Amino acid sequence: MMDFELTDEQRLIRDTAHDFAERELRPRAAERDRTGQFPVEELRALAKLGLLGVNVPEPLGGAAAGAIAYALAMQEIARADASVSVAMAVTNMVAEVIVRFGTEPQAREHVPRLTSGESLAGAFALSEPQAGSDPAAMATTAKRTPSGWRIDGAKQWITSGDHAGLFVVWAKTDPATGARGISAFLVKGNTSGLSCGRREHKMGLNGSSTVPLRFDGCEVGEEALLGGLGQGFKIALAALDGGRIGIASQALGVGRAALEATRTYVKERHQFGRPLAANQAVQFRLADVATELEAARLLTLRAAWRKEQGMPFTREASMAKLYASEATGRACDAAVQLHGGYGYTREYPVERLLRDARVQRIYEGTSEIQRLVIARELLSSERGGGT
């Protein structure tokens, strides 16, 4: 079956995200980048529109609109402000992971708060100072207590960590057994023993906050365990598969913003008595950027389609994330180059886009980790190199 048409619902969701982003996000994106203000009101507005639970069942406050609609909406939000889109991506991911792996009481307790904006944002506490690409090396532990678990340790690079109402926290419940000894826990933001450090000073995404977390005898109940003892690693990998479609979409949004800004600029800017766009060197660069972004779009929507169909999509999600983030990196670099000196200033948006895009090749698994995932699937799975 080959059908590239969106459904009416997908088109309307894209339009809603687009109109909202144009009117409510884009005008203040540069200001948030400058001041580092966390987008509290913006997240509440996203919740009201249903964008914090795009692919979550309706009884839990979601829209049950599917993975393709999510990918389209994420693109539109990121196109206007990548910082807002990161908090949106993680919140959707946390909600989806609870729906998939949580018990019904856990889902009823936590998911409606995420989708309604009551929790403001969800956070994903996997990485540690000494365990990034290798999460199995984590040192955070969760030890049995009479009434539940006590979590001790430190987490690193936690998006929205200083504002999140709910965290998924990974910890070793059996330190002797590596990846199989990891479990996941649902921890509310105000739990005593959980504290966050100062915000990282980042290159970009300044409207989103990234903090380290500390767990000092953080006690949670029996009901905090998500998806069974020792299931943590599996849950993390599954969540990251979906998350990668989100980051691929986010990259596409930023890449499109860079292309659109540059398209406008090269038609306006005159040198040597004609617009920049009249030069083939400029045209060819733009054509390459547009082609790569289109390829990235197809990879991303196909990964989302497979997810929506209930088919395996690990490989496709990694390919989409790898290619979209790298294509957008090239698109933003071309955008700055074609803007010349102005592209290096904050007078034009491409400088921010270049900084915002850089991390897309790093978080949710670096480009190198994506290649590992793709190669592992290629060499070991029955699907091999085919589709």
Added chain:
Amino acid sequence: MKILVTLKRVPDPEQKVKFKGDAIDFTGVNWVPNQFDEYAVEAALRLTENASAGGAGGAVRDGEVVVVSIGPKEVAQQLRAALAMGADRAILIDGDDGALDAEMVARTLVKLVEQEKPDLLLMGKLAADSENNQVGQLAAGYLHWPQATFAATIQAAEDGKALDVGREVDSGVEIKRVTLPAVVTVDLRIIAPQAIKNGKTAPDHAYPEGPRYASLKGIMAAKKKPITETALATLGIAPSLRVKTTAVTAPPARKAGVKVASVEELVAKLHNEAKVL
């Protein structure tokens, strides 16, 4: 209150108009809802809900909003968008814009009003494509209903049997009371945060400016809302045009301007050539 709202699709006003021979070329045109009609949909939703009740689950609806469009099958897209905003159902009348004029559209609406029996026919003041600004007035005339055009504010009377419609006129704001059923056409200020007071929503309630975004929940719910398809002939409308388009020509291309070297030269040109000083 039951409200019938008209919604026309028009070529995106932001797009450049292309000509083919002596007609407008619609190939590759991006069709969008007429902005004033979108405002009318928003106004209809505000008139038929209690926005102060219902909490986070959304406003409590109180009344029915039926959206109608005359056009090709593709207009279903624009109708679906209105349903996603919150309208209850839609009617699509098959018709070709080129074979219609304002008078025929008005007669069609009259037939539909006779079938649907709404308390209010609510319309945008004009469509951005032809800027006729005639259909609402004609329909009111044929229906023998009171009309208030260019509504900037609407306040429902306490007994719910009339509307006080504020119209911005040269000398200030004129308030017209129309008893229902009536025809009202809306102007751009109708989407201001407090332009509409329906007697149910708290009087100090402030809406966000502009037509509401369709929420994802609204979009998914719209999937299940009916769009009834009908045709001009089914409504008993025979084609007969009072207005015939004889020619369409593009405005003359703008001539290039001139650059002046100094203020003195500019003043001299304004005085001697443009003769405006």
